[in-house]
Amino acid sequence: MRAVVVRSHGGPEVLVAETRDQLEPSPGTVLVDVAAAGVNYIDTYHRTGAYPIPLPFTLGLEGAGTVAALGEGVTEFAVGDKVAWASAIGSYAQQLVAPAAQLVPVPSTVDLETAAGAMLQGMTAHYLTASTHPVAEGDVALVHAAAGGMGLLLTQMVKARGGRVIGTVSTAEKEKLARAAGADEVIRYTEEDVAERVRALTDGGGAHVVYDGVGKDTFDASLASLRPRGLLALYGAASGAVPPFDAQRLNQAGSVFLTRPSLGHHTASREELLWRAGEVFDAIQAGTLDIAVGGRYSLDDARRAHEDLQGRRTTGKLLLTTS
Numbered sequence: 677m678r679a680v681v682v683r684s685h686g687g688p689e690v691l692v693a694e695t696r697d698q699l700e701p702s703p704g705t706v707l708v709d710v711a712a713a714g715v716n717y718i719d720t721y722h723r724t725g726a727y728p729i730p731l732p733f734t735l736g737l738e739g740a741g742t743v744a745a746l747g748e749g750v751t752e753f754a755v756g757d758k759v760a761w762a763s764a765i766g767s768y769a770q771q772l773v774a775p776a777a778q779l780v781p782v783p784s785t786v787d788l789e790t791a792a793g794a795m796l797q798g799m800t801a802h803y804l805t806a807s808t809h810p811v812a813e814g815d816v817a818l819v820h821a822a823a824g825g826m827g828l829l830l831t832q833m834v835k836a837r838g839g840r841v842i843g844t845v846s847t848a849e850k851e852k853l854a855r856a857a858g859a860d861e862v863i864r865y866t867e868e869d870v871a872e873r874v875r876a877l878t879d880g881g882g883a884h885v886v887y888d889g890v891g892k893d894t895f896d897a898s899l900a901s902l903r904p905r906g907l908l909a910l911y912g913a914a915s916g917a918v919p920p921f922d923a924q925r926l927n928q929a930g931s932v933f934l935t936r937p938s939l940g941h942h943t944a945s946r947e948e949l950l951w952r953a954g955e956v957f958d959a960i961q962a963g964t965l966d967i968a969v970g971g972r973y974s975l976d977d978a979r980r981a982h983e984d985l986q987g988r989r990t991t992g993k994l995l996l997t998t999s
Contacts, residue, residue, distance in 0.1 A: 679769035680978045683732040685725035688982040691735065693975040699773045701747035706776050708759060711788035713767040714738035715981045715994035716796050717914050723982065729765065736767030740782060740791035750776045758782035762795040762939060768978055770998045777946055780953040785961055793967045793993040796939065798956040800911060801829035803942035805837060808935060809885040809907045813838035818874055818883040818901050820890045822859055823850035825970065825993040830887050831857040832965050842877055844870055853991050871900035882906060892916040904930030911937055968992035
């Protein structure tokens with residue numbers, strides 16, 4: 677079977693698809709024929725070694741496919757079942773062995789590419805809008821990178837809960853995508869001061885919550901965009917980690933709150949994982965959540981997928997497909 681193997685940390689050039697031995701499930705695990713794998717920023721951190729994994733390893737955490745074989749003791753799934761996952765390392769491959777506890781069933785009406793694109797970002801958007809800051813009717817949410825995979829999902833989920841979305845984008849094309857997803861106002865950060873524009877759009881009040889997956893480049897504007905006692909949810913660092921700062925800044929910004937959440941802490945139990953994934957799939961089936969696939973790449977094109985993602989040349993979700 678084919679798999680994208682990282683043998684040394686570095687840039688996208690280290691991503692090479694290789695032919696590897698067929699896999700066999702061990703007790704408590706499931707062998708899955710992978711249909712598609714999601715491409716996410718955390719994959720770039722694993723690739724560079726920022727989040728170290730012992731070398732060599734097969735990249736990728738997210739995907740969907742069909743159960744091919746069951747390890748001893750697995751009773752929740754059967755061969756032929758459609759499953760998806762968000763935290764099984766080794767997903768950039770034609771086959772994956774994953775712990776059964778990390779897999780969720782995919783409804784029959786949801787195709788596997790949609791499921792692959794919905795898991796990591798979909799559940800992240802779910803915990804951010806339902807748990808980190810439970811969006812209430814009329815809340816103002818500033819969503820950075822509103823035309824990206826996460827931004828489009830956050831926008832839809834905030835709107836579904838009755839919130840108002842102010843999105844940031846870089847181009848007119850991306851503005852159209854953000855507005856189509858439901859953004860009420862869009863700020864082109866290449867042309868306007870984000871914090872000043874947020875203040876103007878909220879009559880000086882500021883946002884109740886800022887969802888920031890960009891990090892270093894947007895952190896100052898995010899803090900300055902909050903209303904007193906607002907919350908900055910820093911869920912990623914696409915532009916780099918936020919440098920150390922004086923906590924007094926949170927007081928000066930209006931006794932605001934800062935959190936750095938992760939999906940793992942919001943799917944720590946089997947029950948919570950199934951609940952979040954179930955709500956994401958329910959929204960997809962109801963037509964209230966659209967998974968916009970912005971690009972499909974073969975396993976041999978994994979390098980190009982990472983280059984496009986980090987070059988901010990993409991919108992929506994990126995997938996590696998195995999067929």
